[in-house]
Amino acid sequence: MFKFINCEIGHQSLLFTIDDLALEKATVYALFGANGTGKSTFLHKLALGGLKKDTVTFENKEWEQFSIKERTKLLSLIDNKFQGQHFMNTKEYLALGRFPYTGYLGSLSPNDEKIIAHYAEELCLEHLFDKSTATLSDGERQRATIAKALIQETPILLFDEPTSFLDYPTKRNVMQMIQTIAKKFNKIVVIAAHDLELCTEFSDQILLIDPIKKRLRIVNEPLTIPEIVAIINPN
Amino acid sequence: MKTRIYSVLIIVLLVLLFIAIGLPHGKDHWFAYWFSSESDREMQYKLLTVFRIPELIMAVVSGTALAVCGLLLQTFLNNPLAGPSILGLTSGSNLLVAITIMGGSFFSIELSSFGITFSAALGAFLFGLIIVLVAMRIKSSVSLLLIGLMLGTFVTAVTSLIITQADASSVKRFSMWSFGTLKQVGLEQIPFVLVVLIIGLIAAFLLTKPLNAFVLGEQNAALLGVSVSRFRWQLLLVVALLTGLITAFCGPIAFVGLIVPNCVKLLAKTANHKHLVIMTAIAGAIFMLLCIIIVRLLEPVIVLPINTLTSLLGAPVVLVLLVKKVRYV
Numbered sequence: 001m002f003k004f005i006n007c008e009i010g011h012q013s014l015l016f017t018i019d020d021l022a023l024e025k026a027t028v029y030a031l032f033g034a035n036g037t038g039k040s041t042f043l044h045k046l047a048l049g050g051l052k053k054d055t056v057t058f059e060n061k062e063w064e065q066f067s068i069k070e071r072t073k074l075l076s077l078i079d080n081k082f083q084g085q086h087f088m089n090t091k092e093y094l095a096l097g098r099f100p101y102t103g104y105l106g107s108l109s110p111n112d113e114k115i116i117a118h119y120a121e122e123l124c125l126e127h128l129f130d131k132s133t134a135t136l137s138d139g140e141r142q143r144a145t146i147a148k149a150l151i152q153e154t155p156i157l158l159f160d161e162p163t164s165f166l167d168y169p170t171k172r173n174v175m176q177m178i179q180t181i182a183k184k185f186n187k188i189v190v191i192a193a194h195d196l197e198l199c200t201e202f203s204d205q206i207l208l209i210d211p212i213k214k215r216l217r218i219v220n221e222p223l224t225i226p227e228i229v230a231i232i233n234p235n
Numbered sequence: 236m237k238t239r240i241y242s243v244l245i246i247v248l249l250v251l252l253f254i255a256i257g258l259p260h261g262k263d264h265w266f267a268y269w270f271s272s273e274s275d276r277e278m279q280y281k282l283l284t285v286f287r288i289p290e291l292i293m294a295v296v297s298g299t300a301l302a303v304c305g306l307l308l309q310t311f312l313n314n315p316l317a318g319p320s321i322l323g324l325t326s327g328s329n330l331l332v333a334i335t336i337m338g339g340s341f342f343s344i345e346l347s348s349f350g351i352t353f354s355a356a357l358g359a360f361l362f363g364l365i366i367v368l369v370a371m372r373i374k375s376s377v378s379l380l381l382i383g384l385m386l387g388t389f390v391t392a393v394t395s396l397i398i399t400q401a402d403a404s405s406v407k408r409f410s411m412w413s414f415g416t417l418k419q420v421g422l423e424q425i426p427f428v429l430v431v432l433i434i435g436l437i438a439a440f441l442l443t444k445p446l447n448a449f450v451l452g453e454q455n456a457a458l459l460g461v462s463v464s465r466f467r468w469q470l471l472l473v474v475a476l477l478t479g480l481i482t483a484f485c486g487p488i489a490f491v492g493l494i495v496p497n498c499v500k501l502l503a504k505t506a507n508h509k510h511l512v513i514m515t516a517i518a519g520a521i522f523m524l525l526c527i528i529i530v531r532l533l534e535p536v537i538v539l540p541i542n543t544l545t546s547l548l549g550a551p552v553v554l555v556l557l558v559k560k561v562r563y564v
Contacts (some may be wrong), residue, residue, distance in 0.1 A: 047458055071462035082451050088506030092447075099448055099459040105509065106444035132504065 001025070002156060002188055007055040009042045016042075016209050018216040023190065025155065030194040030199035033209030034233050039192040039211045047077045049107045058156075072100040076149040079160040080142065084134035090144055091129040094120060097151030119150045123177070139170040146177065150185065157181075159191040163198065171195065175202040196225050208232055237510055239504060240503055244517040251524040256290055258531050283423060292425055293417040294523040296432050297485050298495070300477040302519025303439050305492025306372040306499075306511060310446050311470050312370050313453070315556055318493035319359070319478040322383035325489070326390040327362025328482035333409055340405040348424050348483070350454045352431065356479025362386065363471045363478075379556075415486035415542030417527065428484060435477040436516060442469060442506040450506045488542055490549020495519045497556065 002023040009015050015038030023029060033039045045051050047200075049064065056063035058074060064076065076097075098112045108116075120126050121145050128136065136144065142162060149157055159178065162169040180201045182189040190207075193199045200206060206219040208231050217231065246466065257266040264270065269281040307318040320327055325547060335354040338344075369382055398406055412419070420428065447464045448456035457463050499515045526548075530539050 068462070069460050072458070077458050082455060085450055085506060087500040087504055088450055089504065092506045093451075096448060096451065096459060099444075102444070104441070104444065106447060107509075 001059065003057045005055055007161065009045065010040050010053055016211075016214045016215060016216055021216065021218060023156075023208070024185050024190045025188055026186045027205065028179055028189045028191065028203040029207055030203035031190055031207045031209070032194075032196060032199070032228060032232050033192075034211060036231070037209045037211050039209065040160055043077055043160050043190070043192060044157065047071070047075055047211045050077050051192055064219065069100060072152070072154075074154050075156040075158065076154045077158045077160060078149050078162060078164055080145070082133075082141070084132065084136060086132050086134040088132055088133045089129065090125060090136065091116075093133050093144055093152055094125070094148050097148040099189050100152065101102055104199060115153070116151055117205075118230070119147050122150070123147045138165045139167075139173070142166060142170075142174055146181070150181065155186075156188045157190075159189070159193070161193050162191060163193065163195055175199070178193070178202065196228055200225070200228075236288075237503070237505070240514065242519075244514060244521065246406045248517055248521050251521060251528065252291065252295075255294075255488060255524055255528055255531075256287065259530065266436050286418065288357055289419045289420050289422050289425060290527065291524070293428070293485060294527050295520040296428055297417065297481045297488055298491060298519035298521070298523030299516045300432055300435060300481050300519070301488060301491040302495035302515045302522070303436065303512060304474045304477050306496035306508075306515045307439060307442070307446070307470055307474055308492070309496055310449050310508065311467075312379065312448070313368075315497055316377075316493065316553060318382050318490065319474065320387075320487060320489040320491075321380060321493055321553070323365075323386035323390065324359040324362050324366070324474070324478050325487045326387040326394075326481055327357065327358035327360075328479055329413065329487060330390045330394050330397075331358030332363075332412070332483065333397050336405050336409050336412075337397055337401040340402060348427060352427075352480055352483040354479075355483035356475050359478040359482065360471060360475035362390075363475055367467060367471060412486045414540050415488050417523075417541055419486075420484050424484070428480065431476065431480045435473055435480070436512075438469075438473045438476075439512055442466070442473065442496070443512060446508040446512075447506065486542070487554070488545055490545045490552070491519060491522060494549050494552045495522050497552070 004018040004021040004023075006020075007018040009017070018032075031039055031042075046056075046063070049068065051064060058066070063071075094116050095108060095112075098108060098116065099106070101112065102108060117126070120129070123146065124146055125140075125144055128140060128144070133141065133144070142165075146162075157178075162178065163174055166174060175198055178189060178191065181187060191199055191203065206223070206228070208217045208219060208228065209215075210217050210231055212234055256267060259265055259267055263279075268276075268283050271279040288309045292405055304324075305318040308319065308322065309315055331354040332351060339350075357522075365386065366379070366383060370379055373382070374377055398409060401409070445456065448459045448461050449466075451459075453463060456466075495518050496511070496515050499511060499518050503510060503514055505511065526544050530541060530544055533539055
């Protein structure tokens with residue numbers, strides 16, 4: 001369980017606070033907020049550090065107590081910034097998921113190879129192993145990014161706008177895949193996105209950033225899309 | 236696939252070494268040393284040990300070091316156009332060496348090769364630091380390149396200013412050095428050069444794991460657990476050491492660090508830096524050997540300084556990369 005109590009998110013100025021939130025395993029959370037309200041900041045601070053002490057705990061241990069190395073085995077952040085490099089093939093890209101586990105020179109053990117092969121098969125990527133990451137389609141690259149995060153074997157997966165470059169059917173496929181993964185591999189999944197309809201459909205719980213009260217709101221009652229929009233974009 | 240590339244690279248390297256050793260001086264025939272008459276033998280022996288072998292070793296060393304530096308900078312800055320000369324690191328070495336030589340003659344201190352290497356490395360380090368600080372703020376790879384070029388031009392002007400104030404003997408010493416040549420190193424300095432090169436290459440090899448993560452960009456590397464600031468210092472030290480070594484002994488040699496890694500990446504199609512570092516090192520040596528063979532073959536027609544030849548070959552490559560890459564930057 002990933003617990004937040006009186007957690008403040010922001011750089012110099014406060015973006016929003018989380019009063020009391022507990023993220024459970026095998027659940028997909030959709031995080032909605034207008035641009036600039038702190039979605040990405042929140043995800044990045046969780047991954048790279050910079051939150052106030054005593055406010056975030058994972059499995060009853062303070063989150064900031066985990067070293068950066070330990071954290072990379074607990075949490076992976078998936079964004080769509082990587083656009084491929086012509087000289088890097090998909091296999092090498094996936095292998096970087098084992099980065100926190102390999103030794104000083106980064107050589108893969110047979111067990112690492114097995115894990116890579118397993119998740120690649122799970123996401124139908126084996127036929128792309130030798131293909132350059134620069135020539136993958138956007139959908140294939142997003143699948144590879146998710147596979148890399150699974151290969152990292154972290155209990156927490158954070159998605160920063162996972163579907164923004166994709167066409168509609170691919171978007172649905174990716175969201176469906178994320179939902180299946182959360183249940184099948186027992187992951188805590190948070191998706192920050194602007195795609196309200198799609199994320200509402202494929203998530204279990206909705207989190208909204210209220211820009212006026214600067215609070216994270218946990219939605220327990222069913223809300224329609226216009227109601228959500230009214231909360232995150234009050235003006 | 237990779238074994239094939241390795242074997243091709245090594246065979247090409249050995250063949251070029253063989254050709255380069257055998258190349259005739261002036262009107263001599265090929266492999267003159269082994270076929271020389273008794274009376275001629277001593278002269279041929281001198282030619283071989285005083286000129287040929289040190290030059291060959293320096294070609295291999297400089298190609299290897301500069302190409303690996305280029306690879307490290309390209310991956311770290313996520314910019315295929317990076318290289319020690321184009322980012323102004325070489326000019327930084329230049330400036331510090333000029334100051335050292337002039338200062339040395341002013342205070343009449345005898346300069347050791349160690350002293351010059353140190354000041355060249357310090358220059359490369361300082362200017363590398365400026366580039367890294369700028370790169371933290373400016374993400375556009377073309378802007379970074381322009382800043383490097385401006386820095387280089389500015390420093391070259393400052394260097395000329397210093398030279399106008401210097402006495403004749405140190406001016407001569409400095410301008411000899413700044414043409415860029417592989418022929419100024421004697422056999423007795425070779426062990427020092429080789430030791431520094433090997434230290435630098437081992438250090439570069441130890442950085443391969445974080446380098447692999449940096450292919451995804453700085454932020455993604457941090458997300459995988461790379462300590463970015465520590466890695467930045469380590470990389471800068473390695474690059475400064477290797478660039479400084481070559482600049483101190485051979486003067487500025489442009490573009491090797493830019494062309495070779497790009498060709499290797501095109502050829503090998505791998506992002507695993509364990510392979511890339513080794514392949515780039517071998518390919519760099521091949522490139523420089525090729526250059527000295529071309530220089531020697533053209534000698535009857537025109538005497539080409541090595542730096543001129545690498546620039547002649549390198550500038551078009553930069554242009555091609557810029558034209559191809561311009562859509563993304």
